[in-house]
Amino acid sequence: xxxxxGRTGLAHRPHFRFACLAGPxxxxxxxxxxxxxxxxxxxxxxxxxxxELYADWNLGNYRDLLGEPAYRTFFLRSLAMAAAVSxxxxxxxxxxxxVIARHGGRYRLLFVLLLAAPFFTGVILxxxxxxxxxxxxxxxxxxxxxxxxxxxxxxxxxxxxxxxxLVYLFIPFMxxxxxxxxxxxxxxxxxxxxxxxxxxxxxxxxxxxxxxWIGTAxxxxxxxxxxLASAVTQRFLGGPQATSFGMSLAQQFGExxxxxxxxxxxxxxxxxxxxxxxxxRRTIDLKRSGFTxxxxx
Amino acid sequence: xTGTRAxxxxxxxxxxxxxxxxxxxxxxxxVIYTSFAADIVWPFPPSFSLSSYDDLLESSLYGDALRNSLxxxxxxxxxxTVLATGGxxxxxxxxxxxxxLALLLFLAPLFVADLLIGISTLAFNARVLDxxxxxxxxxxxxxxxxxxxxxxxxxxxxxxxxxxxxxxAMVFGAGPLRCFLxxxxxxxxxxxxxxxxxxxxxxxxxxxxxFYNLGAxxxxxxxxxxxxxxxxxxxxxxxxxxxxxxxxxIFAVMYLLMRCRIVRFGYRG
Numbered sequence: 001x002x003x004x005x006g007r008t009g010l011a012h013r014p015h016f017r018f019a020c021l022a023g024p025x026x027x028x029x030x031x032x033x034x035x036x037x038x039x040x041x042x043x044x045x046x047x048x049x050x051x052e053l054y055a056d057w058n059l060g061n062y063r064d065l066l067g068e069p070a071y072r073t074f075f076l077r078s079l080a081m082a083a084a085v086s087x088x089x090x091x092x093x094x095x096x097x098x099v100i101a102r103h104g105g106r107y108r109l110l111f112v113l114l115l116a117a118p119f120f121t122g123v124i125l126x127x128x129x130x131x132x133x134x135x136x137x138x139x140x141x142x143x144x145x146x147x148x149x150x151x152x153x154x155x156x157x158x159x160x161x162x163x164x165x166l167v168y169l170f171i172p173f174m175x176x177x178x179x180x181x182x183x184x185x186x187x188x189x190x191x192x193x194x195x196x197x198x199x200x201x202x203x204x205x206x207x208x209x210x211x212x213w214i215g216t217a218x219x220x221x222x223x224x225x226x227x228l229a230s231a232v233t234q235r236f237l238g239g240p241q242a243t244s245f246g247m248s249l250a251q252q253f254g255e256x257x258x259x260x261x262x263x264x265x266x267x268x269x270x271x272x273x274x275x276x277x278x279x280x281r282r283t284i285d286l287k288r289s290g291f292t293x294x295x296x297x
Numbered sequence: 298x299t300g301t302r303a304x305x306x307x308x309x310x311x312x313x314x315x316x317x318x319x320x321x322x323x324x325x326x327x328v329i330y331t332s333f334a335a336d337i338v339w340p341f342p343p344s345f346s347l348s349s350y351d352d353l354l355e356s357s358l359y360g361d362a363l364r365n366s367l368x369x370x371x372x373x374x375x376x377x378t379v380l381a382t383g384g385x386x387x388x389x390x391x392x393x394x395x396x397x398l399a400l401l402l403f404l405a406p407l408f409v410a411d412l413l414i415g416i417s418t419l420a421f422n423a424r425v426l427d428x429x430x431x432x433x434x435x436x437x438x439x440x441x442x443x444x445x446x447x448x449x450x451x452x453x454x455x456x457x458x459x460x461x462x463x464x465x466a467m468v469f470g471a472g473p474l475r476c477f478l479x480x481x482x483x484x485x486x487x488x489x490x491x492x493x494x495x496x497x498x499x500x501x502x503x504x505x506x507x508f509y510n511l512g513a514x515x516x517x518x519x520x521x522x523x524x525x526x527x528x529x530x531x532x533x534x535x536x537x538x539x540x541x542x543x544x545x546x547i548f549a550v551m552y553l554l555m556r557c558r559i560v561r562f563g564y565r566g
Binding site: 022028029030033035036043053095096098099103106107110111112113115116118119120121122123124128132133168171172181183184200218225228249250259262270274277 | 307317321323324325331387403405444491494505529551552555
């Protein structure tokens with residue numbers, strides 16, 4: 001299964017090949033992602049004055065961030081929003097991914113690409129279209145008006161509307177992650193369970209769900225992390241009660257130009273994401289995952 | 298009894314699938330519909346006109362934006378797919394010491410929000426490297442999550458790949474490159490294509506990463522962002538409609554190819 005060792009005794013050859021294959025990508029991630037993240041950690045201890053960064057080390061940004069109740073409200077709001085959106089995505093995405101993987105036949109790839117195609121239309125246009133569909137003068141409320149019903153105000157410019165928008169934007173990620181796990185799942189195991197007398201529900205709980213938990217967990221993280229940081233959706237759909245941590249963070253790098261405080265908020269956001277990932281990581285039991293091919297040893 | 302219940306479960310899940318597609322595409326059809334409306338702010342009741350498309354043809358800004366978006370998408374997708382293919386094959390095939398670390402690095406961008414990638418690359422480029430906004434930084438920055446998504450897609454498809462074929466080719470004297478081109482690539486190209494497409498789509502219309510890296514260079518999302526102050530231009534709706542027509546046409550061709558079994562895209566069975 002693995003590369004044969006060279007007969008000349010070059011035991012390091014697999015390592016050399018591995019470095020050639022995975023090295024460039026790993027180096028790219030270090031330079032393009034980790035160094036910039038490190039730079040905002042440094043800037044978060046600096047000071048901004050009239051749009052310029054000054055390198056006098058202090059903890060003022062973190063004191064502002066933790067002391068100001070507004071930031072706490074924004075963060076808790078984003079946290080609750082991200083949790084709710086991930087949960088809704090999970091519940092809707094599982095059956096959809098399952099039916100594509102199990103019954104999609106030879107058109108499976110097409111079904112998955114159809115989930116990705118809406119991304120060809122930019123976020124702003126799609127969110128504007130949601131406004132057009134659900135807003136006070138939108139299609140849904142106009143249709144309700146024709147039947148003589150009251151317009152539904154909760155559909156636009158409320159936290160509920162922002163949540164709806166986020167589910168709309170991120171559910172393709174969840175479906176794709178679960179789908180990618182399910183296409184590697186051996187459905188014959190379910191037949192074995194059935195023969196041994198397990199009901200479909202029990203087979204799902206004891207076989208399908210645990211064996212696809214890694215894919216599901218990746219899906220949850222893929223939805224949770226961007227929702228925790230999201231700014232655009234709340235700004236367009238959320239109304240005044242939905243100002244998010246991401247909106248406030250983007251503002252520090254835009255209008256107000258307080259990069260040092262913004263960096264501190266970025267570091268805080270990153271640490272919060274890290275906590276979520278570590279919590280999810282703890283739930284993963286590799287021995288029960290069936291994913292030993294890539295991670296074993 | 299269980300048979301009918303199983304079938305009704307499948308039908309319920311299929312209905313949910315259809316409902317999801319309807320919800321996902323409702324705003325897309327709204328955009329297409331509005332692009333043909335005389336007034337994009339008050340598109341109901343319908344009044345058709347092609348004025349959006351006339352405006353689009355007369356303006357040069359949108360052509361530039363589309364071209365930059367395409368360059369950004371293709372460049373970033375190429376970079377992502379090449380890096381991710383190497384990474385996935387390396388991680389799956391060799392029991393090297395640094396395998397766990399490589400896996401962690403390749404997946405790390407999934408755990409960093411776009412907004413955070415955007416602001417941190419902006420801070421790094423502007424304050425450490427002293428670079429103004431440019432297309433190359435945007436390509437590199439978009440390739441960060443692109444590499445992760447491509448890696449995830451390729452990894453999940455290659456888990457079941459049988460490397461014995463490659464070993465056999467090597468035994469008969471094929472070099473690593475020839476082995477990849479003649480044995481591995483013909484089998485795995487559909488998943489590489491999938492990875493390329495997904496990373497292209499994500500970079501093509503990315504707002505939060507591109508916005509902080511591009512400076513004044515127009516792409517489709519940055520033009521949309523810029524024109525928000527005066528309300529979205531009708532040209533944007535027309536352009537989005539055209540892009541969607543092209544995408545639908547490609548999907549229709551793919552469907553026909555699959556239907557006639559000319560291309561199977563990796564499906565066996």
